[in-house]
Amino acid sequence: MDLEQVPQEGNATLDGQRKLMYARDAQGRVVTTPSRGWEAEEICTTHAVDALVEQAAAAKARVLAGSASPLEYWMYTRRMDVALLSQTSGFWQWRVRRHLQPQHFARLSDADLARYAEALGLSVDTLRKLP
Amino acid sequence: MNFEHQHAAHCESGVISNLLRHHGVPMTESLAFGLASALSFAYLPFIKLSGLPLISYRMPPRAIIKGLLAPLGARFKFETFGSPEAGQKRLDELLGQGQLVGLQTSVYWLPYFPPDMRFHFNAHNLLVYGKDGDDYLVSDPVFEQPMRCASADLAKARFAKGVLAPKGLMYYPQVIDKAPLAADAVLKAIRKNIRTMLAPVPIVGVRGMRMLANKMQGLPAGDAHTVAYIGHLVRMQEEIGTGGAGFRFIYAAFLQEAAQITGRAALGGFADRLTAIGDDWRVFALKAARMVKGRDSVDPPALARLVRKQADQEESFFRDLKRVVA
Numbered sequence: 001m002d003l004e005q006v007p008q009e010g011n012a013t014l015d016g017q018r019k020l021m022y023a024r025d026a027q028g029r030v031v032t033t034p035s036r037g038w039e040a041e042e043i044c045t046t047h048a049v050d051a052l053v054e055q056a057a058a059a060k061a062r063v064l065a066g067s068a069s070p071l072e073y074w075m076y077t078r079r080m081d082v083a084l085l086s087q088t089s090g091f092w093q094w095r096v097r098r099h100l101q102p103q104h105f106a107r108l109s110d111a112d113l114a115r116y117a118e119a120l121g122l123s124v125d126t127l128r129k130l131p
Numbered sequence: 132m133n134f135e136h137q138h139a140a141h142c143e144s145g146v147i148s149n150l151l152r153h154h155g156v157p158m159t160e161s162l163a164f165g166l167a168s169a170l171s172f173a174y175l176p177f178i179k180l181s182g183l184p185l186i187s188y189r190m191p192p193r194a195i196i197k198g199l200l201a202p203l204g205a206r207f208k209f210e211t212f213g214s215p216e217a218g219q220k221r222l223d224e225l226l227g228q229g230q231l232v233g234l235q236t237s238v239y240w241l242p243y244f245p246p247d248m249r250f251h252f253n254a255h256n257l258l259v260y261g262k263d264g265d266d267y268l269v270s271d272p273v274f275e276q277p278m279r280c281a282s283a284d285l286a287k288a289r290f291a292k293g294v295l296a297p298k299g300l301m302y303y304p305q306v307i308d309k310a311p312l313a314a315d316a317v318l319k320a321i322r323k324n325i326r327t328m329l330a331p332v333p334i335v336g337v338r339g340m341r342m343l344a345n346k347m348q349g350l351p352a353g354d355a356h357t358v359a360y361i362g363h364l365v366r367m368q369e370e371i372g373t374g375g376a377g378f379r380f381i382y383a384a385f386l387q388e389a390a391q392i393t394g395r396a397a398l399g400g401f402a403d404r405l406t407a408i409g410d411d412w413r414v415f416a417l418k419a420a421r422m423v424k425g426r427d428s429v430d431p432p433a434l435a436r437l438v439r440k441q442a443d444q445e446e447s448f449f450r451d452l453k454r455v456v457a
Contacts (some may be wrong), residue, residue: 001380001410015245018275020140022380024406030384034138034275040420044365047423049247051359079239081181084251087292121287
């Protein structure tokens with residue numbers, strides 16, 4: 001890539017930050033220059049973020065319908081899945097899956113709720129309900 | 132502490148070159164990357180990130196730091212911890228002694244990251260150069276300016292769980308031999324990198340690219356999973372770290388430095404060739420992104436063809452390079 005081809009497309013996912021890129025100057029030397037981002041990156045990052053936002057929105061609808069616990073909503077809001085929440089909280093995956101159901105979530109002890117709250121970086125009160 | 136932050140393209144090579152410069156070793160990011168033989172390709176279907184395979188365009192975390200030890204005659208101390216409290220105590224202790232400390236962290240729990248970039252990716256690297264009240268003073272090389280991070284956030288980032296969990300990893304140099312860099316060490320590093328790229332292992336180097344191409348070939352075109360997979364490929368290539376193309380451009384910069392150090396002018400021509408290969412990785416990324424966006428129809432075999440072409444180009448590149456550094 002030549003220096004003048006370094007994209008400065010204002011990739012929104014960079015939130016105004018610039019990243020450093022290596023490119024060739026007129027003498028053929030590879031030098032560094034900051035870049036405001038590239039459309040291709042923006043598309044793929046936005047796509048991934050949107051998928052996570054959709055998961056959280058779907059979970060929210062299920063919580064409101066009474067078929068899921070707030071834990072599911074917060075798990076997706078924190079961009080986690082069952083496997084990662086299991087590793088972070090220390091609960092086995094089958095237990096995490098059970099706690100995504102409202103009736104099991106309601107029976108969780110304060111200590112168990114605190115473990116989830118810690119794993120998700122929330123207060124226990126926040127974890128108990130939707131925002 | 133009198134510390135000079137410098138912007139870098141990639142976290143680990145940026146951290147280590149900033150750290151070495153702080154200790155008086157003249158080091159650029161690209162030279163650190165090349166000396167550590169860090170250019171690679173790996174397709175690791177058994178390691179999943181959010182259900183998608185790990186694809187890496189460089190050597191695994193810590194490889195750059197470890198790869199630099201021998202050529203620089205350096206020794207680093209690596210420490211991990213059982214609890215966030217112990218990790219923070221030790222960090223404060225080292226900062227108190229005036230030590231500049233490297234850390235492995237998750238990206239997700241660092242509040243200064245742009246919200247859209249905060250994924251659960253655990254192999255990020257940064258330097259801590261001081262503490263002000265409850266805030267750590269952070270030199271994160273992928274940002275233009277130094278950052279601040281509250282101690283609770285940094286503790287969460289250092290002790291995040293999951294794939295490549297950092298376990299609070301910190302590192303700092305114990306001994307650095309300040310002898311000038313030998314031409315031999317540079318050639319040796321290039322030869323090592325050639326061996327990785329041409330390794331007789333199906334998931335590594337050019338063979339890994341071909342295996343990925345075969346996997347892509349079979350993806351159903353109309354599936355949401357296929358689109359997620361393609362988007363993931365580009366994100367692994369372009370965003371996490373600095374990407375397939377980005378790493379090739381860094382290595383091209385290294386080859387120019389290597390031509391100077393070793394006096395083998397032919398390496399300069401290889402820099403141009405690798406830059407062209409990097410450009411083709413960007414063509415691949417753009418094409419894939421257009422499919423994700425829905426501007427082009429989703430065509431996994433077309434992408435597979437491009438990856439195979441990259442494998443062929445890189446294979447002949449490294450075979451030719453081998454003759455020059457033999």
